[in-house]
Amino acid sequence: MSLVTALELARIQFAFTVSFHIIFPATSIGLACFLALLEWKWLKTQDSVYKDLFKYWIKIFAVAFGMGVVSGVVMAYQFGTNWSEFSRVAGSVTGPLLTYEVLSAFFLEAGFLGIMLFGWGRVSPKAHFFATLMVAIGTCISMFWILSSNSWMQTPQGFAIENGIIVPMDWWAIVFNPSFPYRFAHMATAAFLVSSLLVVGTAAWHLFKGRRDELVKKSLSMGLWMVLVTSCLQVLIGDNHGLNTLEHQPTKLAAIEGHWETNRDHGMPLLLFALPDMENERNVAEIGIPNLGSLILTHSLEGQVTGLKEFSKEDRPNVPIVFWSFRVMVGLGMLMVLLSFTALWLRKTKQLYETSWFHKFAIIMGPTGYIALLAGWVTTEVGRQPWVVYGVLRTQDGLSHGVTADQVGLSLIIFVLVYTVVFGSGIYYILKLIKTGPIFIDSFTPETGGPGHFKTPLRPLSAVDDAFDNEAKQQKFDTNHNKENHHD
Template identity: 65%
Template sequence: MFHLEALDLARIQFAFTVSFHIIFPAITIGLASFLAVLEWRWLKTGNQVYKNLYDFWSKIFAVNFGMGVVSGLVMSYEFGTNWARFSDFAGSVTGPLLTYEVLTAFFLEAGFLGVMLFGWERVSRRMHFFSTLMVAIGTLISTFWILSSNSWMQTPQGIEIVDGRVVPLDWFKIVFNPSFPYRLVHMALAAFLSTAFFVAASAAWHLLRGRNTAEIRKMLSMAMWMILLVAPIQAFVGDAHGLNTLEHQPAKIAAIEGHWDNEPGEATPLILFGIPDMAAEETRYKVEIPYLGSLILTHSLDQQIPALKSFPKEDRPNSTVVFWSFRIMAGLGMLMLLSGLVALYLRRQGKLYHSKTFLRFILMMGPSGLIALLAGWFTTEVGRQPWVVYGMMRTQDAVSNHDVVQMTMSLAIFVVVYFSVFTVGIGYMMRLVRQGPKGVYGLENSAHQQALTPQTETE
């Protein structure tokens, strides 16, 4: 298949399945917390708008949660079928961490999900709110364990290797490995931003079609407040994560920057655009800003970052991929921050719900959070190569002993099944979004509703 080896096909298959999967947990994490806030506001204020929004988004949450569970099961089997040597080498660490995720997070979510979705008339309001909180907390606990396992593969510690296998020595060091705190916060904030833009785009879609109800305005208002709050925090966390990566995975940073050579005594420039050429060992057509690379990456004007040529060829990540995946993520991040600031300005002008140009922009930005999330994961995982456990086990040594025919057939089956099943699921979820939440006053264009509109303009 296109002259690819079994290793290449195994990597493509895992990248395909995990890229499909990560979309659903990201929305699940954000929506679970959003639902908890909606129910809290309804209990505190008695405002039926919050209850209507809860009923609406809980249906979408349920569909998304189901697709996340189904898409995630496959990857557990892939570790055994396609990456058996990795499982044999590091299973003593990754196995327990993923088991902790099931025991603490999945059971918590599954245990309270039924009460959250179907328990309104069967339990007290406090018990129902507690159930919603437990589901929201469960999604964050799941993020904790998954990110701990993946971060250990990026920055392993707390182990020794005996007879070709990892032996855990210090579980605290394993769980709280050097990159874990930064990556955990970065991922959680990315999930909140992805969900906020999903909610905001849904509201923008309805507003552009003339459905100016209290529920739709509240959706847009809450989403834009979240974006305004989280986007700058995410930029700060991303900067800290970059400094941590420079310390522990300098080759990844060099590949992200497309930086090949260091001139003695010169600061590192920031390459805005270019085409890294791995064979020629240079970045072609580059547009760079002097000193800015050192300023951003080392917080100084004279320190240099390691150059790609200082690493052996076999240890260099694919700069062509991570150079652009990182810039997609960072560029969308800047647009997210701009979205929040423009929304604040329009809110103060009383035009947040009426500016069609802004609403169209938010509608186009709807998938931006998920695209940035995927680009960030591509940067992280491709930038780790050629290691599956950084500095300890190479990816080529981790794959199972399959041939090209087997991997081609399984990849083709995954592509067909995933697009068939999840296209239907996503289509149904989008149909629910198009229906929109139930209005407080029933008919959205009633005199009562229109009289309410000016009074709620600053929601």
């Protein structure tokens, strides 16, 4: 453990736990809104396909939501164990923001989640839809407060420092700090992209395996429309977010672009490939497009952008990590746009559900939403370094006094082992549900001997078992039905 400092291990531990955590809220935020849309479509059209899709995706939502809550609680403890100095100095701002999330979002979700999961047949359809809508709104409110807190740490406003403590002065300026609107829009769109790509990948898998029923086709179609809207929207939001970063976090922006020298008499290129060398303050093996970087960031072919050398070395982030994580995010984003426009062309030629190479492409793109999401957060958080509150409190000064590398290292090992078992099991369960796929439920009734209606489970995760039970029942029903027809 002596080869790695307590600070480095604490940062690795937080990065590990937050990376595990973020994939679950992103899934539940997007799926909650998707579920609300499905139930609204069912209420409007009375088409049982939407209801069956709702009953399938709510199982995956339930697992993701549960794992998101558990992993979020673990993260909070680290503010008291590894980062108590950060809590002491900045807790008067970040503490209330997280409290507002609990009071407004968690209470709303907790109040209606039970009705959403277990209310079929016990409340009216409109009451159930209202509960689903409240859960979806609750997930978005939760995202609002978390992004407000994180954005304030990136672009702090509305505070004063008294006796070394950050004291809130203007809550409006704190909540709606300069980067918050862009980060909130960027994260919300990312969450919808994550969930829509999950839906698309699942449907594409079953199409590739030979299924051609309405449940699978409807899933693919709805998911692809969402990918089209959100991927194109993300390009516009990302561009404006970059301009905001240039204004408020120029060091991060320079690291993202791998830009060392301030371009005073020529345009800045847009680097497609480079190997940033922090020790020698240069890039190796650059491949770029001349002047395009200046055009994107300043809307001028020769616009000046401040280089990394203008900032002291101790104020620079890890350039290679920021440079490449950003390009992973953007590259995958461009593939998402390509996926959606390819789907448009296949729709027009009426080959969307029969083109196996496209289904393979969609299957591969299914998990890319998560990869792009993590790459974006790496860019954001590593790019902020060496500050935990940008320009105000350094990360090293937020570390708890007296915490040792051995202590943090041991807890990190425990986290890795426990997370692998607990969340690995949850992810395996979700993958098993995805492999099973959506099945027809409301098209069969107990009177006709079909696999039965959607039962109200006694335990939250027992709702997940219904997918496998109903699949077996449907297979048995089909077999018996065929035998009866043959006998007749």
